[in-house]
Amino acid sequence: MKAHYGTFGLNRGVKSKLEAIIGGHIIPESPLLDPQFWLELNTSGGLRCDGMARSEKAGELTEAWKEAGSSLRSLGYFQIPDRMEASLCSRLLSAMSELEASGYPAAFIWMYDEPWLYLSSIWEGMASLVGGEAVLEPSVFAYSLQQPRNGDKKGGKVGSNDDYVGRNFGLPHRDYTYEESFHPNRQESTLTFWCPLTASTYNNGCLYVLPKEFDPEFETSGSMRHMRVATETPEGTTELAFNLPGVRPLIVEEGASLAWTGNLIHWGSQCASGHE
Ligand SMILES: O=C(O)CCC(=O)C(=O)O
Numbered sequence: 001m002k003a004h005y006g007t008f009g010l011n012r013g014v015k016s017k018l019e020a021i022i023g024g025h026i027i028p029e030s031p032l033l034d035p036q037f038w039l040e041l042n043t044s045g046g047l048r049c050d051g052m053a054r055s056e057k058a059g060e061l062t063e064a065w066k067e068a069g070s071s072l073r074s075l076g077y078f079q080i081p082d083r084m085e086a087s088l089c090s091r092l093l094s095a096m097s098e099l100e101a102s103g104y105p106a107a108f109i110w111m112y113d114e115p116w117l118y119l120s121s122i123w124e125g126m127a128s129l130v131g132g133e134a135v136l137e138p139s140v141f142a143y144s145l146q147q148p149r150n151g152d153k154k155g156g157k158v159g160s161n162d163d164y165v166g167r168n169f170g171l172p173h174r175d176y177t178y179e180e181s182f183h184p185n186r187q188e189s190t191l192t193f194w195c196p197l198t199a200s201t202y203n204n205g206c207l208y209v210l211p212k213e214f215d216p217e218f219e220t221s222g223s224m225r226h227m228r229v230a231t232e233t234p235e236g237t238t239e240l241a242f243n244l245p246g247v248r249p250l251i252v253e254e255g256a257s258l259a260w261t262g263n264l265i266h267w268g269s270q271c272a273s274g275h276e
């Protein structure tokens with residue numbers, strides 16, 4: 001059995017280093033600030049850490065991005081036209097396991113250049129869909145999903161301090177309200193972007209969404225029901241307050257990123273045993 005501290009399974013040494021940084025105690029000679037430290041952690045050697053991530057030059061948006069825009073407007077989600085290469089997905093996966101083996105959460109994959117380079121390659125397209133100057137919202141993260149522990153069959157939890165099983169978002173939710181997701185002129189203003197590093201299928205757990213046309217509460221920011229789309233009861237059941245028959249599973253290959261309006265109802269399904 002592995003020692004487990006808090007939601008992300010941090011070991012104590014790593015936790016105290018990170019807490020010091022959060023507390024503003026940044027020690028200039030800390031190894032965490034040295035690219036060499038991260039390069040050495042990446043023993044499989046597929047990644048760079050030299051701050052080379054740069055935005056691509058603005059160019060004409062391809063037809064595929066225009067189609068993505070139509071899908072976003074009619075359904076509330078779309079598949080990103082530029083897929084992350086499979087070889088990069090696997091280099092990132094190796095690096096994430098190496099980070100975890102050294103006690104760092106998988107989210108530290110953002111210390112390397114490649115995730116930023118991919119993000120910058122889709123930036124122009126994404127920015128064209130939100131109107132005005134685009135900014136990166138600070139909730140950038142990376143998850144390395146685990147099989148549920150033995151005997152624990154429940155789905156993930158959102159907004160809870162408990163460890164969430166399998167580290168997925170099993171409970172249907174909106175990331176933001178309608179007001180936070182749209183400009184007053186009804187153009188999209190906040191998008192969630194999600195890049196699966198492994199293929200996501202019916203069996204290993206894929207994303208489920210409620211397309212906006214099936215969602216009568218899509219715009220009702222002020223109503224109680226807007227953000228309470230699923231509630232866990234003390235009896236261990238889940239009360240759903242949305243239109244279940246409208247739901248669609250999104251099956252995608254590795255690197256085939258998805259994006260959705262901040263207020264689209266979505267969740268991740270559980271991985272079946274024997275799959276990963
Ligand atoms: O990966 C999942 O299970 C869902 C992710 C999610 O809800 C999110 O990124 O907002």
Ligand SMILES: [Fe+2]
Nearest residue numbers: 169173174175
């Ligand atoms: Fe979400």
